[in-house]
Amino acid sequence: MPQPDASPTLAALYQSLILEHYRRPRNHGVLEDADVAVTVKNPLCGDQLVLQLAFDDTGAVRAARFRGQGCSISLATASMLTECITGKSREAIDATAHQFARMLEGDADAATEPALGDLRALSGVAKVPARIRCAQLPWEALERALSDGR
Amino acid sequence: MSALADRGDFPLLAANPELHYLDSAATTQKPRAVIDAIARYYECDNANPHRGAYALSVRATDRYREARQRVARFVGASDADCVIFTRGTTESLNLVASAWGRANVGAGDEIVITGAEHHANFVPWQQLALERGAELEICPLASDGRVDLERLRALVTPRTRVVAFAHVSNVLGGVNPVREIAALAHEVGAIAVCDGAQSVPHMPVRFDELGVDVYAFSGHKMCGPMGIGVLVGTRPLLESMPPYQTGGDMIEFVYDDRTTWNVLPHKFEAGTPNVAGAVGLAAAIEYLEGLVSTCHSERSEESRATCHSERSEESRAGKEIPRSARDDNAARDDNAARDDNRSARGATGVLQGMDAIAHHERALVQHAYERLSEIEGVTIYGPDATNRSGVLSFTLADIHPHDLATILDQQQVCIRAGHHCAQPLMRRLGVPATARASFYVYNDEADVDALAQGLLRARELFGYAAT
Numbered sequence: 001m002p003q004p005d006a007s008p009t010l011a012a013l014y015q016s017l018i019l020e021h022y023r024r025p026r027n028h029g030v031l032e033d034a035d036v037a038v039t040v041k042n043p044l045c046g047d048q049l050v051l052q053l054a055f056d057d058t059g060a061v062r063a064a065r066f067r068g069q070g071c072s073i074s075l076a077t078a079s080m081l082t083e084c085i086t087g088k089s090r091e092a093i094d095a096t097a098h099q100f101a102r103m104l105e106g107d108a109d110a111a112t113e114p115a116l117g118d119l120r121a122l123s124g125v126a127k128v129p130a131r132i133r134c135a136q137l138p139w140e141a142l143e144r145a146l147s148d149g150r
Numbered sequence: 151m152s153a154l155a156d157r158g159d160f161p162l163l164a165a166n167p168e169l170h171y172l173d174s175a176a177t178t179q180k181p182r183a184v185i186d187a188i189a190r191y192y193e194c195d196n197a198n199p200h201r202g203a204y205a206l207s208v209r210a211t212d213r214y215r216e217a218r219q220r221v222a223r224f225v226g227a228s229d230a231d232c233v234i235f236t237r238g239t240t241e242s243l244n245l246v247a248s249a250w251g252r253a254n255v256g257a258g259d260e261i262v263i264t265g266a267e268h269h270a271n272f273v274p275w276q277q278l279a280l281e282r283g284a285e286l287e288i289c290p291l292a293s294d295g296r297v298d299l300e301r302l303r304a305l306v307t308p309r310t311r312v313v314a315f316a317h318v319s320n321v322l323g324g325v326n327p328v329r330e331i332a333a334l335a336h337e338v339g340a341i342a343v344c345d346g347a348q349s350v351p352h353m354p355v356r357f358d359e360l361g362v363d364v365y366a367f368s369g370h371k372m373c374g375p376m377g378i379g380v381l382v383g384t385r386p387l388l389e390s391m392p393p394y395q396t397g398g399d400m401i402e403f404v405y406d407d408r409t410t411w412n413v414l415p416h417k418f419e420a421g422t423p424n425v426a427g428a429v430g431l432a433a434a435i436e437y438l439e440g441l442v443s444t445c446h447s448e449r450s451e452e453s454r455a456t457c458h459s460e461r462s463e464e465s466r467a468g469k470e471i472p473r474s475a476r477d478d479n480a481a482r483d484d485n486a487a488r489d490d491n492r493s494a495r496g497a498t499g500v501l502q503g504m505d506a507i508a509h510h511e512r513a514l515v516q517h518a519y520e521r522l523s524e525i526e527g528v529t530i531y532g533p534d535a536t537n538r539s540g541v542l543s544f545t546l547a548d549i550h551p552h553d554l555a556t557i558l559d560q561q562q563v564c565i566r567a568g569h570h571c572a573q574p575l576m577r578r579l580g581v582p583a584t585a586r587a588s589f590y591v592y593n594d595e596a597d598v599d600a601l602a603q604g605l606l607r608a609r610e611l612f613g614y615a616a617t
């Protein structure tokens with residue numbers, strides 16, 4: 001049976017970098033000296049993530065850890081996100097969050113933003129509306145953690 | 151095996167010939183006959199029923215009453231007044247938990263449910279128990295996911311007021327022994343509440359013979375419209391129950407300080423009813439009961455292939471037979487013949503309606519079970535193919551079910567992924583989620599093959615070697 005455009009969309013979505021973060025997540029586990037911990041859930045699918053952050057004296061993120069259940073997109077996003085924000089000031093994180101949100105809206109320029117690092121591998125999610133929520137969930141946790149930690 | 155129903159009967163499927171719709175346990179597609187019946191009601195007969203001061207209102211009332219009688223015949227309920235229309239299974243079960251539960255369950259009483267229940271047959275009882283100070287007992291499941299009768303027997307006590315369970319699990323597809331469970335409940339003086347959402351659309355159900363006190367199901371899972379469902383109950387139970395909601399239609403006399411209730415079924419149908427929904431459900435029943443198939447019983451691949459092509463032709467021919475020309479007794483005899491050991495006789499059985507549907511789904515799920523079992527990394531949950539209806543829950547290696555659903559979706563295969571509104575069951579299975587394929591009258595072997603192909607593609611995308 002013809003499957004128009006099936007492979008490009010899927011290949012763009014499931015890049016090896018995403019699967020690699022899914023199977024070997026960075027910053028996974030419990031942060032003992034966390035300043036803030038946030039749990040986010042997607043009741044529609046049962047995904048659940050805990051994000052913990054520790055800040056340095058300037059308010060920058062000193063360490064980030066996550067744990068939980070989810071699909072490859074949500075867990076890879078969480079893994080990449082924790083890598084991306086570690087050592088960054090709040091202003092830099094806000095800018096990155098903005099870039100990521102634009103990338104999910106399909107903005108091609110945002111998808112090349114160097115500050116996004118590995119997160120750029122998630123640009124294919126923009127073409128799969130049913131999964132955008134999966135990539136947003138860890139950012140929702142981050143937004144709440146940052147506002148709780150202020 | 152070809153589809154039992156003509157895909158052309160379903161406008162959505164006809165407009166999307168490449169679509170493999172495998173989520174009928176969530177909701178089915180709708181045949182033209184149902185869509186037309188709803189339109190016809192609004193075009194020709196619409197008025198507020200039970201206000202019969204003019205001919206049009208009488209017609210609306212007649213359509214509504216006829217629909218109720220049609221449903222009663224369909225589920226083998228001899229008393230049509232005991233067929234209550236609701237919004238769906240969820241409302242039917244909430245009606246019982248709320249109306250019967252508040253009047254009959256007190257502190258220290260026990261409510262027994264099973265670990266496989268859909269949230270609709272779990273949360274209302276849990277909340278009732280919390281509200282009344284009663285104990286919620288959750289019956290463990292047998293290894294195949296069905297109710298473990300021995301453990302249920304050990305669980306029910308004279309304090310047990312209600313035993314609530316699904317006829318068929320929406321996740322595992324296992325068919326529970328309804329009569330035995332109802333008998334266990336009655337032995338201790340409890341009522342038996344059965345969730346038929348996944349059974350009524352898929353197999354013959356005779357309410358009067360099941361022995362349960364109430365039975366609930368939804369129209370939209372059996373080719374009917376969304377927003378219409380049914381609660382069937384025994385007359386003594388329904389008459390003893392206080393109303394669920396109050397308002398128009400359900401009253402007899404309203405005084406400043408008190409109100410008396412209307413008779414069944416109106417006592418439980420407050421407000422203007424969903425007449426178009428009931429008419430649509432009746433049309434769906436008509437459609438399902440009109441499906442016909444023939445099948446040889448021999449199990450070899452060769453004879454199966456013969457059987458399927460014949461069934462397809464027979465099915466098309468069957469649609470041209472006027473209903474009045476069909477001999478129900480002959481169909482029953484054929485069903486009896488089917489139950490005999492047909493392989494020994496090599497007979498051809500004619501199956502009609504729900505018998506044909508049950509047979510068709512069994513063949514499809516058997517095929518799917520075999521195809522998926524061949525794929526490395528696939529885990530199938532629930533009973534083997536002989537004791538299940540057309541539902542297949544599975545996982546594939548470390549690929550999250552949502553990722554499977556996305557990959558399959560790109561290949562036009564629609565499946566459900568997630569907890570299937572059964573989070574307590576997911577915990578018992580030890581998985582956060584599963585993928586679920588479910589089959590219906592319009593599905594065929596090609597749908598199963600597309601599913602299997604999609605899973606192979608998923609393996610490939612996730613870096614697993616070709617098998």
